[in-house]
Amino acid sequence: MAEVVGHIDAETMPETEAPAMTDGFHLVIDAFKLNGIETIYGLPGIPVTDLARLAQARGMRVISFRHEQNAGNAAAIAGYLTQKPGLCLTVSAPGFLNGLTALANATTNCFPMILVSGSSEREIVDLQQGDYEEMDQLNIARPHAKAAFRVLHAEDIGIGVARAIRAAVSGRPGGVYLDLPAKLLAQTMTAEAGRRSLVRVVDAAPRQLPSPQSVERALAVLKSAKRPLILLGKGAAYSQADAAIRALVERSGIPYLPMSMAKGLLPDDHAQSASAARSFVLAESDVVMLIGARLNWLLSHGKGKTWGAPKQFIQIDISPTEIDSNVAIAAPVIGDIGSCVAALLDGIDASFPKPGAAWLDAVNERKNKNLEKMAATLAKDPTPMNFHSALRVLRDVVKANPSVTVVNEGANTLDFARSIIDMYEPRKRLDCGTWGIMGIGMGFAIGAAVETGKQVIAIEGDSAFGFSGMEVETICRYRLPVCIVVFNNNGVYRGTDQNPSGGSDVAPTVFVKGARYDKLIEAFGGRGYHASTPAELERALREAIALGEPVLINAVIDEAAGTESGRLTNLNPQSAAHKK
Ligand code: ADP
């Protein structure tokens, strides 16, 4: 049989020789490379070890993880940051399942990614005859993905990869599963036929123009407003229509609120930001324009006490079925955000009625009052440190280094950091998102560091960090500019719970007291710091940023600070019988 030589051109071979051959391994790599996907986040093993090895040999960047969920999270955030699907590669059954949480989370958050998993022999799996790592992966993935495909023949790899890319990034982005049986990877075909079978995807995420009527309707509703508000979500950040969105906000003069990951789309210190008056503007506004934000639990479903008096909604989204999901939408504008915002901007000329002074003054008054209150809280210097005094330091460091990416997870650590740390550039704040999921920390930090090549600061609750903590080895192995700050208060939420039975086990929310997370990174050659005062924390952060290398700061936080579930206490059912 002819030697498998991958991409060598069969036409240049002498006619007497057998034609050059390629195989499934090469075709998968060629198909992704042809479409500009140059990085794989994954974990090798049967049957994809050679795929990872060959990818590296062919010039792809292969970032190898310690657990597939973290590789999947890195791929998902790479997709969010670049608008190209992030690629995660895993082995069959358990590796696939480990990656599936990240795929489901990507779909939930509208991040484009492709989970590529090797799978076992179809004939054996379908007859349930007990293969090595047997599992019907395609059917398991389907409900958690935007689309799921399996390729059985080498000549279909090009089409399979094209379909996966298109499904991930077109319309509402999401996670796609691509199943590659072991047998497929070893299949051979001539290199020439292989090359012809590949597909370069043209216009993977086509612009979708809004209908002129929908734009007129939205402008009419906006013009009728007495107390308008713009709400920016992470769909707006994803769309990379940064200048148009800023122009829309500034030309209309309307106060705006960024959702968590939309912070920095306009700098948080912008005069029109109503972040510090969030409760007030949600309750008091009469017209709200949502740009790439869903009225899900994070926005109290658009109703109830949070939203005060009934109001009219304008909603810009690429997904028509998002409209009316929770409350009636007066003016849906369906299309990609760049096109929709551009169309709205055309209708906002000198005659556009700016919001009245009464509304703007009321928003500013509330904002200033709340900012003063927060400044007083942040000025305190308690011993031991609490969330506020530690976050004051982080706020100042981010202000001085506005291009750092902040990754953030935890309960109190998340909620306080979101409101205290101002962001200045788009897509620089990455967090638990739509599910409030713990475990994105190190995956997001690695994905962001690889894709941006710039400094990342991961601000982690001690419980949150534990979900992906072993990836500090990965961070050290690739010498990534990631500084992890563990907010160590000895437990989930806080460290003060007691075992109600009086037994010797600690309470379910309590960890080892006084743990030294900084020692963990030292095991792999990274730099550890132990910080118990704001001054120590500040020094460690400044050194970490100057160094641009793997650092972990163990920030000791008062174990009695913080509340159970952070700001989600209302969602935390508690046993009535248990209460005194
Ligand atoms: P947040 O959590 O910040 O409120 P969500 O994830 O709930 O944001 O909402 C994001 C919304 O943005 C989704 O409904 C999604 O369909 C939409 N979206 C994503 N990308 C685009 C785009 N390019 N154009 C228009 N809408 C988009």
Ligand code: TPW
């Ligand atoms: C996959 C439930 C929400 S927040 C949290 C857990 C376990 C950790 C809070 O403690 P931490 O933060 O990180 O120390 P802090 O700042 O309050 O001290 N499993 C998953 N996702 C979620 N959301 C949970 C469990 C949870």
